[in-house]
Amino acid sequence: MRTIIAGVGYANLSDSSVGPIAIEALKKESWPNEVKIDDLSYGPISVVHNLAEARPRYERMIVITAADFGARGPALRWHRWPAVLPNPQEVQARVVEAATGVIDWENLLVVLQQFGVLPEEVYVLAVQPVKTDFGMELSSGVAALLPEVLAIARALAMGELSAEKPVRLNSFLA
Amino acid sequence: MCFKNLPIEFDESGKMTLRDDAVRAFGLSDRPHNPGPKPLSDAQIKTLLAKNGYIRDIDFDPVTRVAGALAFHAVADLKERKVLTSNSMATLFRGYEVIMVGRDPRDAIFITSRACGVCGGVHSVASCLAIEMAFGLVPPPLGVIARNLLLSMEFEYDHPLHLFLLAGPDYSRMIVEQTNPEVWEKAKSYRAPGRPWHGYETVGAIMEDLNPLSGKLYVEALNMTRVAREAYVVLGGKYPHPQTIVPGGVSTTISLQTFNEFYVRLQKFFDYSKKVIAIWDDLTEFFYAANPDYKRVGSRPMHMIDPGIWDDPESYDSTYTNCDTWGERRWAMPGAIVEGKLVTTRLTALNTGIEEFIDRSYYEPWAGTRFPKDPLGNPLSPYHPWNKETKPKPTGQNWKEKYSWACTPRWDRQTTEAGCYARLWNTAAAQKTRPNPFIESTGSSLKMMLPKSVLPEREVEWKVPEVWNAFERNRARAYCVAFNAAVSMNDWLKGLDLLKQGKTEVATPFEVPKKGRQLGVGFWGAGRGWLTHHLELRDGHVANYQIITPSTINASPRDPWDNPGAYEEAVLNTPLLESFKDKKQFKGVDILRAIRSFDPCMPCTTHIYAGDRVISREINTCACGADDEHEH
Numbered sequence: 001m002r003t004i005i006a007g008v009g010y011a012n013l014s015d016s017s018v019g020p021i022a023i024e025a026l027k028k029e030s031w032p033n034e035v036k037i038d039d040l041s042y043g044p045i046s047v048v049h050n051l052a053e054a055r056p057r058y059e060r061m062i063v064i065t066a067a068d069f070g071a072r073g074p075a076l077r078w079h080r081w082p083a084v085l086p087n088p089q090e091v092q093a094r095v096v097e098a099a100t101g102v103i104d105w106e107n108l109l110v111v112l113q114q115f116g117v118l119p120e121e122v123y124v125l126a127v128q129p130v131k132t133d134f135g136m137e138l139s140s141g142v143a144a145l146l147p148e149v150l151a152i153a154r155a156l157a158m159g160e161l162s163a164e165k166p167v168r169l170n171s172f173l174a
Numbered sequence: 175m176c177f178k179n180l181p182i183e184f185d186e187s188g189k190m191t192l193r194d195d196a197v198r199a200f201g202l203s204d205r206p207h208n209p210g211p212k213p214l215s216d217a218q219i220k221t222l223l224a225k226n227g228y229i230r231d232i233d234f235d236p237v238t239r240v241a242g243a244l245a246f247h248a249v250a251d252l253k254e255r256k257v258l259t260s261n262s263m264a265t266l267f268r269g270y271e272v273i274m275v276g277r278d279p280r281d282a283i284f285i286t287s288r289a290c291g292v293c294g295g296v297h298s299v300a301s302c303l304a305i306e307m308a309f310g311l312v313p314p315p316l317g318v319i320a321r322n323l324l325l326s327m328e329f330e331y332d333h334p335l336h337l338f339l340l341a342g343p344d345y346s347r348m349i350v351e352q353t354n355p356e357v358w359e360k361a362k363s364y365r366a367p368g369r370p371w372h373g374y375e376t377v378g379a380i381m382e383d384l385n386p387l388s389g390k391l392y393v394e395a396l397n398m399t400r401v402a403r404e405a406y407v408v409l410g411g412k413y414p415h416p417q418t419i420v421p422g423g424v425s426t427t428i429s430l431q432t433f434n435e436f437y438v439r440l441q442k443f444f445d446y447s448k449k450v451i452a453i454w455d456d457l458t459e460f461f462y463a464a465n466p467d468y469k470r471v472g473s474r475p476m477h478m479i480d481p482g483i484w485d486d487p488e489s490y491d492s493t494y495t496n497c498d499t500w501g502e503r504r505w506a507m508p509g510a511i512v513e514g515k516l517v518t519t520r521l522t523a524l525n526t527g528i529e530e531f532i533d534r535s536y537y538e539p540w541a542g543t544r545f546p547k548d549p550l551g552n553p554l555s556p557y558h559p560w561n562k563e564t565k566p567k568p569t570g571q572n573w574k575e576k577y578s579w580a581c582t583p584r585w586d587r588q589t590t591e592a593g594c595y596a597r598l599w600n601t602a603a604a605q606k607t608r609p610n611p612f613i614e615s616t617g618s619s620l621k622m623m624l625p626k627s628v629l630p631e632r633e634v635e636w637k638v639p640e641v642w643n644a645f646e647r648n649r650a651r652a653y654c655v656a657f658n659a660a661v662s663m664n665d666w667l668k669g670l671d672l673l674k675q676g677k678t679e680v681a682t683p684f685e686v687p688k689k690g691r692q693l694g695v696g697f698w699g700a701g702r703g704w705l706t707h708h709l710e711l712r713d714g715h716v717a718n719y720q721i722i723t724p725s726t727i728n729a730s731p732r733d734p735w736d737n738p739g740a741y742e743e744a745v746l747n748t749p750l751l752e753s754f755k756d757k758k759q760f761k762g763v764d765i766l767r768a769i770r771s772f773d774p775c776m777p778c779t780t781h782i783y784a785g786d787r788v789i790s791r792e793i794n795t796c797a798c799g800a801d802d803e804h805e806h
Contacts, residue, residue, distance in 0.1 A: 011288070042414050045335070049400040092343060092386040099335050100774070101290060114387060115396070 003060040003157045004119070006040040008105040015074075015129030015142045019065040019105070022149050029150075035157050044098035044111035051117040058119040062156045064149060065105035067126035074130050074141030076148055078156070080163035081122035085113055123156045123163075125149060176510060176518035179587040180527060182553055188498075190526055190552040200555045202734045246769060247573075248745055252757055255750040257765065261573055262729045262741040264580035267536070271564035274719035279305050279686060279711055280421065282719065286707065287415045289721060295328050295410070296700045297707070297721070298419035303696030304709040305421040306492035309687065314679040315487030317423025319669040322484045322505075323436065324410045324424075325699075326662040329594065330402035330443055332701030333655050336773045337450065338384065338395030341648055344767050345457055346384035353752045353763040357464045364460050368452025371629065377460040380453055391453070398446055405439035408432055423681030430673055433666065440662050444627045447656035451634050454652035458645040467751055472644030472744040472768030475513060479585045479727075480596035480704050481524055481697035482508035484661050486608065487668065494549045494695070497521040501697065502606055505613070505661045508697065509600030510585055514638070516603035521697055522552055524585070528706070528722065529557035531582040534575070534731035538565035544710075549693060559708035559720035560693060578731040582739065583722050589733070591740040592703030592724035593772065595650035598636050598657060612660040620653075622660045644744070644771035651773070688714045700724050702773045728772045744768045 007019030112118040155161035282301035287294035362378035484505035501521035540563035542556025602620040636653040703724035730739035
């Protein structure tokens, strides 16, 4: 299955940059031809252009990003993206943000879906950030999570893990 | 004599001198002339709020989801339908000036590019120009041409995006039918004179296709931004944050093939600009006819500045000594417009007249004595960028004291604005355009010849407007789509000629000076207008770096004399023409049109407070409620 693993986030903002940092690590690994690793933090409108050009089209996408989901410390969650578009005014607001420079994973997915280039199967791998101000390194807690992030991204990309077969992490980390 | 407020005069040779000693000359006690509106005091506002139920706080506030950077606060009288006071706030400290200190100057190309998520390439070039001036480095002609062509394609991305994806929806059926049904009724039967070029019978049909997400004009613009990006990448290799912009030129390889691939994309903008101009001409004239008060939406004095762009490869030598000469050879003329009149085209005068104040900004003052004069001996203010230091000092928000992370740039101590339209205006008024087949400056207009493509050849003419407001900003931006295409055609032909002559060099080698002190300034432009990078090098490293962006100029808070910034002033002058029976229906579309007409390059998602009513977006978003979520 043609798959893209995508990092999304600003550079040099400590844990908020976990998406691009994870992508750099994943690029050093070997991957089958049908899996592409890319940092999609360059603006949703431009990403629309590039995904529209991709041949063959991507069928699966794994987004790695920082997201505040209310956990107290460093934490990791993943879920299948439900791909339900908000109302048109909300979508337009996301387009405006996208066009004026906001880099945000949810904006990216909404904009990609609106313009018909979102892959059929999308997973969001979200890391609860601890440190979000300027910094080129992850906090120690989030850095410790990074191997799990990479392993889950690989498992999702290779079809070893999915919403239909949520295997506990430890079963394939070894 | 271009200065009315700064005590600087010119001798016969054009050299500038102070009329007074420096301390007195650059003191802040004298209030400069500013014909703009004066806001009410806090006490007056409080009195009105207490006794009048129609006075409302209106906040256009960033939802600081990740990088919210602009917020806008206004107090409006919904009964009298006017804005009483307004404050523009930059809510984000970017700090590139601090990051740059102590670094190798070449880092500036890549680091300052990140100052903008939309148009990083312009920052890369501005930093290159500053470095070239500091190093005494001159790019080969094809390197200059390549930079010019790349810049045009950045703008061919920016302008359609703004006209149809950002500002366009404010003029769409979806919005106008809700906010002004009487205007929509008129639009349905209002004949569109530009039909031969855009194909629409009525303005109502145009509005229908301006609808966000689904409108044909909206979708078409999205596709045109792709064409512009492709053209950029054909020459520049990558966008955003291009890696091929280097001091001394570009690091890309240019051949006849790349030039032809570029042209395939460029020629699409010939027809597109014919259409875009007709659409915005018709929209503007329709709104004026529907209600002449629309001429006051976003209005402010005709003050604007621009350092010019698109260098002449035969003239540009990067030096400050000759910058007045090579500046006037640019396709877009440097200049300052004051009260609608062009008062200078000299880059040295533009540079000398620029100051940055921090009286309303979260910064500490600085001594400002390092450079009393520029390299030519012209006087410099302590508030000039070469003298400025960036000393952030966050404090609480207070409308009468400090309320923004943006500084307050002023030229000749007046509130000016930046925009692509300043390029049109300066170039039209100056009548100094180099001989060429596509652009003609008449003194009161700019004529542009758009070659035949699918549509026939068309000459378009942007005329210096009689009024200045939100509609004229958008109309001028539409003409800038044509200006970019016409300039590109000139540059493309020049580039072809250079290739034919075998002059294929695109960069000049250089070494970073290891000793001494050097100054540089990159005079350039973003899609939204004025962009300068001021640089001081000491022993091979950056000692000071100051960036003035167009959105800083436009979004600036009040100055030391309490004169509002350009956004603030434009909103103060905006009548509330929206139809609403009670305050719950009020959407603030006229205020939004005023702000958006500047093409603010800051994430400006909005939530609006109107008394007991709040429209807002979630700040932190994630799909944590999804059923099939997994934790580790």
